[in-house]
Amino acid sequence: MRFLSWLIRGKSPKASHLMLAPAALWLLIFLILPIIGLLALSFIQRGPYGTLLWSFTWGNFSRALNPKYLPVLLRTLGYASSATFLCLLLGFPLAYYLSFGAGRSRGTLLVLLMVPFWTSCLVSLYSWMIILGRQGLLNHLLLKLGLAENPLALLNTPFSVLLGLVYFYLPFMVLPLFGSLEKIPRSYIEASYDLGAGTWATFRKVTWPLCLPGVFAGCLLTFVPCLGDFLTADFLGGSGTYLLGNLIQNQFLMAQDWPFGAALTTVLTFCLTWAIFLHQRFEGRELEMRG
Amino acid sequence: MPEKVTRREFLRTSLLALAAPGLLVSCAKEAEKRVVNFFNWSKYIGKDTLPRFLRESGVSVNYEEFADEEEMTAKLRSGARGYDLIVAADYQIPRLKASNLIDPIPQGVLFNQGNIDPQFRNTPYDPDNAYSVPYLWGTTGIAYNKNKVPQTPSSWEALWDEKQSGKISMLDNARDCISMALLLKGYPEDTTDERQLEQAKQLLLAQKPLVRQYSSATYIDGLVAGELTLAMAWSGDALQARRENPQIDYVIPREGSFMWADNLCLVRGSRHREDALKLVDYLIRKDVAAEIANTVRYASPNAAARPLLDPALLKDPRVFPLAAVKTRLRFHALLDPDTTQLWNELWSDVKVS
Numbered sequence: 295m296r297f298l299s300w301l302i303r304g305k306s307p308k309a310s311h312l313m314l315a316p317a318a319l320w321l322l323i324f325l326i327l328p329i330i331g332l333l334a335l336s337f338i339q340r341g342p343y344g345t346l347l348w349s350f351t352w353g354n355f356s357r358a359l360n361p362k363y364l365p366v367l368l369r370t371l372g373y374a375s376s377a378t379f380l381c382l383l384l385g386f387p388l389a390y391y392l393s394f395g396a397g398r399s400r401g402t403l404l405v406l407l408m409v410p411f412w413t414s415c416l417v418s419l420y421s422w423m424i425i426l427g428r429q430g431l432l433n434h435l436l437l438k439l440g441l442a443e444n445p446l447a448l449l450n451t452p453f454s455v456l457l458g459l460v461y462f463y464l465p466f467m468v469l470p471l472f473g474s475l476e477k478i479p480r481s482y483i484e485a486s487y488d489l490g491a492g493t494w495a496t497f498r499k500v501t502w503p504l505c506l507p508g509v510f511a512g513c514l515l516t517f518v519p520c521l522g523d524f525l526t527a528d529f530l531g532g533s534g535t536y537l538l539g540n541l542i543q544n545q546f547l548m549a550q551d552w553p554f555g556a557a558l559t560t561v562l563t564f565c566l567t568w569a570i571f572l573h574q575r576f577e578g579r580e581l582e583m584r585g
Numbered sequence: 586m587p588e589k590v591t592r593r594e595f596l597r598t599s600l601l602a603l604a605a606p607g608l609l610v611s612c613a614k615e616a617e618k619r620v621v622n623f624f625n626w627s628k629y630i631g632k633d634t635l636p637r638f639l640r641e642s643g644v645s646v647n648y649e650e651f652a653d654e655e656e657m658t659a660k661l662r663s664g665a666r667g668y669d670l671i672v673a674a675d676y677q678i679p680r681l682k683a684s685n686l687i688d689p690i691p692q693g694v695l696f697n698q699g700n701i702d703p704q705f706r707n708t709p710y711d712p713d714n715a716y717s718v719p720y721l722w723g724t725t726g727i728a729y730n731k732n733k734v735p736q737t738p739s740s741w742e743a744l745w746d747e748k749q750s751g752k753i754s755m756l757d758n759a760r761d762c763i764s765m766a767l768l769l770k771g772y773p774e775d776t777t778d779e780r781q782l783e784q785a786k787q788l789l790l791a792q793k794p795l796v797r798q799y800s801s802a803t804y805i806d807g808l809v810a811g812e813l814t815l816a817m818a819w820s821g822d823a824l825q826a827r828r829e830n831p832q833i834d835y836v837i838p839r840e841g842s843f844m845w846a847d848n849l850c851l852v853r854g855s856r857h858r859e860d861a862l863k864l865v866d867y868l869i870r871k872d873v874a875a876e877i878a879n880t881v882r883y884a885s886p887n888a889a890a891r892p893l894l895d896p897a898l899l900k901d902p903r904v905f906p907l908a909a910v911k912t913r914l915r916f917h918a919l920l921d922p923d924t925t926q927l928w929n930e931l932w933s934d935v936k937v938s
Contacts, residue, residue, distance in 0.1 A: 344662075492674065536937060547656070549929040
């Protein structure tokens with residue numbers, strides 16, 4: 295008991311560090327060690343039939359940086375950024391309504407937003423396949439309403455992949471947005487109106503700047519998993535929607551070339567970390583300039 | 586390779602994260618009961634096969650299913666312990682051997698080994714059946730929708746038909762697609778001539794705009810739903826699609842094609858070797874092999890089981906190709922590691938373009 299109160303009161307700095315221990319250990323075992331393993335894997339050679347030869351090589355990286363993978367990289371960036379942009383477009387009004395307009399139904403709506411998390415993503419993917427198919431619900435509807443003469447090919451197209459990505463990652467966008475909108479003191483907004491700003495000016499000068507961290511977090515939480523997503527492209531995509539995630543997955547499974555897969559993953563992770571780091575520095579500097 | 590009886594992807598969860606808790610439990614209990622841990626394709630066994638084995642021998646079987654071959658290999662490779670017996674496709678066997686994941690089959694232990702058709706005894710992937718016992722087999726060919734395709738596709742060239750653009754599916758792996766392209770070009774499958782391989786690649790690249798999807802699993806649904814009219818397919822899958830949609834038929838093109846076999850293999854480090862061998866011997870007993878084939882509707886490599894097979898199955902040329910067709914079928918050639926790597930690169934180039 296005394297130990298607990300010593301921990302929780304946080305009077306001695308050492309004790310508060312102890313509070314970090316469980317999470318730190320968890321991260322070390324389940325995040326840091328696998329990343330180190332992946333790094334190590336990307337520098338070794340592939341033996342015959344997918345065995346691993348423990349000798350150092352740069353070869354996997356020179357292969358990973360081959361320009362022939364540029365189209366895949368660009369395509370993946372394109373899908374990830376379009377999906378992120380669409381999520382922001384759809385997610386912002388939703389988060390705004392949840393925060394400012396939902397009133398009593400807010401709890402229910404938030405729970406509804408979580409529903410996609412409770413269904414297995416495979417079930418969702420199959421459902422989409424059924425909805426988008428040539429004889430699917432959507433085509434059925436379009437034909438009935440006379441909006442289309444022949445069934446449209448919706449499945450296995452860029453459209454269906456984008457739709458799948460937006461469907462899966464929308465909650466990742468909405469939740470941080472909602473969180474940051476919630477944090478805005480309502481008195482600021484009142485003050486803005488008080489000082490003669492209109493609705494639009496208030497949004498532009500008060501609400502939007504204050505929820506920018508949420509926008510950034512939401513975009514990051516959407517963009518990063520989209521870059522690595524392979525299931526959506528696998529199920530809803532076609533021959534022209536082969537993404538980086540599929541390429542990496544195929545190295546680990548079909549081609550049994552783990553070192554190359556690890557090198558591709560390392561390159562991707564490195565670029566992402568670097569981009570986030572740059573952004574943080576840029577943001578920090580901006581704050582200093584304003585301050 | 587075969588067998589994705591509807592919705593096999595349900596099992597296709599994120600691969601390596603799944604250790605098998607069931608196995609851990611079974612290991613803890615193994616002291617008191619005899620058990621074999623059997624890792625097989627989903628829905629790839631008879632209904633009464635395993636219960637009957639328990640009744641006859643007192644050994645119970647922990648039966649675990651996988652949904653794709655790569656998933657299974659990845660699991661074994663990442664050190665999942667506890668499996669005693671697995672079912673592996675022909676092309677996997679040299680890989681599994683090289684990675685020290687399987688053990689040779691002891692000679693003279695299996696009573697029923699004589700039941701196996703000689704055609705499956707000395708295969709390129711496992712000379713003398715040192716490491717594998719054939720379990721079921723099938724072919725690669727073209728599945729098509731009779732209503733939508735005016736003539737029966739007689740050649741692999743049908744998969745380059747501009748009229749069917751956007752309704753064609755190809756199996757999603759290097760082995761099937763590249764060997765087929767080489768076959769169409771008339772080059773040997775194990776060619777190391779880079780020009781020939783380059784031509785095969787160009788052929789596949791020319792086809793890509795027509796291809797709706799590269800898929801080794803979901804194409805079954807596509808055929809059934811009428812999304813696809815032509816698909817490079819494995820016989821078992823085509824027949825499953827046919828069961829759900831009678832318009833689907835299956836044909837082996839005139840240039841010939843490839844046959845494949847799924848085999849029983851002993852996992853290295855197994856602690857139930859004796860009972861695992863007993864199970865292998867039981868699975869190739871003629872009545873058991875017949876029951877399995879009659880249930881899953883794949884061809885059995887078990888010659889002794891033929892008289893016990895469902896006549897409809899035996900007479901179906903899609904399952905047991907006619908003699909004339911059979912001469913045009915062969916197993917995939919064994920590629921050396923460098924060529925395998927070349928093929929993977931080539932396939933990757935086709936996919937990423």
